[in-house]
Amino acid sequence: MGRPKALLPFDGKPLIAHLVQRLSQRFSDIVVVAAQDQTLPSLPVTLVHDAVAYQGPVGGIYYGLRAIRGTAAFVTSCDVPFLQLPFIDYLVSQLNHHGRDYDVVVPVWQDRLQPLHAVYRRSVVPHLQEQLAAQRLRPVYLYDTVPTRKVSPAEIERFDPEGMSFLNMNTQADYQAALAQWRTLSVPISCTVELFGVARLTARTSRVPLTLSAEATLGDALTVLGVECPALLGSVLSADEAGHASLQSGYTCNINGQDFVRDAHTRLRAGDSLLILSSDAGG
């Protein structure tokens, strides 16, 4: 494609700059692992280089984890333009699942493990070192060795129905398609909140139109709803210190009359109707 994939321009900026900007909304410590001879634009990251070239993903994960300050890291390649923060949050949360601790959380998408969109504890570094020494360069060896939580497609679809997180670019055509997708995603979407019962009486309206960012989640919509209808805060909605709103117990949300959702990370689509109703329907 004529230049390193991390440097392909989107909106006139190299892709890696977008990735770092997005990840910095969640992470304060970002490590970039570059090839020995690679030059990158100046970024607010810790930059490390492969000590030995051509060791594949295991090498990159190994050098990256060695450089992190914390105990675990989300690892991604640099050619994925559509990372989804709520999904990454979910992966991180799965390091402990049903009271069990895991060293790796890795999604399975289209029947394939996604080692370069996964969460690793720093404690796996010695295992990776052994693997590299033995020239076992496939990440799956690690998953057979340490407690690994595999995240199913059904779980992924709750956050990322089309698997955009895993979309990478290998050809010029891939790049062009990604650019087109990038443009549609920068257009805001319109959704409508339909209020029922106590929520309707409290807000004194039955419908609230919302304009949201293209990647808005249920949590984002509720936060905007709290701004549009402050009367709902304290009775139907609660807001945390950062101003993020969520539904109080006793209320639930249904999207388009079809799916009941409570997970704040649920992605919304243009034209969605969010029904806010009592969680005690019936009776």
Next chain:
Amino acid sequence: MYGFHGRLLRIDLTTQSYTWQDIESSRLTAVLGGVGLGASLLYDHAPPGVEPFSADNPLIFTSAPLVGTGLTTTAKYAVVTKSPLTGFIADSLSSSFFALELKRLGVDALVITGAAEQPTYLLITDDGAEFRTASHLTGLSAQETEERIRHAVRTEEEAEVRVAAIGRAGENLVRFATLSNEGRHAGRGGVGAVFGAKRLKAVALRGRCRVAVADTGAVEKIATTLRERSVGPQTAKYREIGTVANLAVFDRLGSLPTYNFQNTPFAQAEALSGESFITNSFSQTHGCAACTIRCERLFRSLNGEAQRLEYETLFALGPLCGIEEPDAVLRAARLCDRYGLDTISTGGTIAWATECADKGLWPELRETGLSFGNAEAILALLPDIAHRQGVGAILAEGSRLAATRIGAEAEGFAMHVKGMELPGYEPRSLKTMALGLAVSPRGACHNRSGAYEADFSGQVDRLQADAGRGALVAASEDFSAVLDSLIVCKFLRKCFDDFYADTAHLMSAVTGWNYTATDLKQVGERINTLKKLFNMREGWRPEDDWLPPRLLTEPLSSGVAQGVSLTPDELRLMIQSYYAARGWNEEGLVREEKKRELGL
């Protein structure tokens, strides 16, 4: 004994006599009170195959261990008999001061058999029963009867009584007549008609017994917690709007039946929504005695009168009959209350008749002008049903029996299960509820299980059927059986942390007997199995656990559930999964091992 009294009063209307009988404590631990004790006594006191309108059909009132303890929402009683509408068990609940007075009589149950020669009312005290003439009360509404009796006893004997009574529909044996007290109704299954068959107009109670609990401190602590939670966000819907809040939500979710279950949604749902009623015509908030939720709402009619309205009444006398005007629904509700007609069965039977009229299947209906949305024609039918006059004499039989008179085509859209008209939950878009309605022992019922909760919570895909539903419905029925036997109002159900553990703790504190969560779960299963055993004895066949043909042949044609259907195979699959979850055989019959396991 704590929590219970350990005895019942048996009253014979034919011989005008009564006796006290002990109730074994083993029976009380096994089935608690309320519907559980009612089902157990019905099984023993009803002669097998008894005709619902015969003198031998017992009319059983039961109290329950939590009644009178001061716990919020527990002022309730059950009335149990063999239903003239279904031929199976009828177990209805009602509430308020009558329930508290029943407990103060010092009995856990009244078992009334026989039939009086003349219109009679019973005055029951802790000394026994008095048989009084009710000739002067004939034709009065339940409310008027209640007022007259209370006034008479107050002026003549300087005493207060609490009264449950029937109206004209009960006197005339309308198969879906109610029993009412203080504006509350034991609505479903036709208990009011069994009163009528016994020429019993009312029961008046005056008791002096105090309710003792084993551990007052523990009960008070639980009572405080529940009282606090009962005014939290979990019950906001009931406290702020009442059950009428369901209408707009159900409509939006494709679950509001309209035009005799021909379709959803309803074009005028907004005007009939609970939110609109609250905004436009709210009059008063009421609640049962000892309730901190107070879910009842009264709305003002155009003529200024206040009328109590619940979702089921609103659905059945509104969208189900195509009625769009809020005031027409209030007027119809008032007439039903006045005559003592169950609003769901009334709306269901009239909606069926309206479709007969539409299709020209019942020529006599032509002169009534009956058509969907014609409020005046529908209102005019209500007195006819209550008086059993004109076409009303046939409608008074309920949609199942009425349809057999009109013909096979009309039977295809008589929307009942076991003879009881369906409540306002569209089974095609609520598949768990579809199963709950099909297998419920008392017919199409939304109260003896909360199967719809799985559909409305996203726990399952409500538009699809699968073999996981049997276990959900069985669990929901068992949960409801325990609620209805303790008795706690179902609107308090979300205020428990762990329902079985919490109520086991509560029951231990009230009775001094040691209950565990596992015991109470088994109590729920035992009660539902007992009801099934009663129904089997009274002639239940596998085809009785089924849904009306319309629901199994016509997909929904609009709304969010457009195109959604329910096939006979899907229903069969769910029913089999229910029998399997219950440990019954494939035909739905209770096995001997199961009876032994449950001590039945």
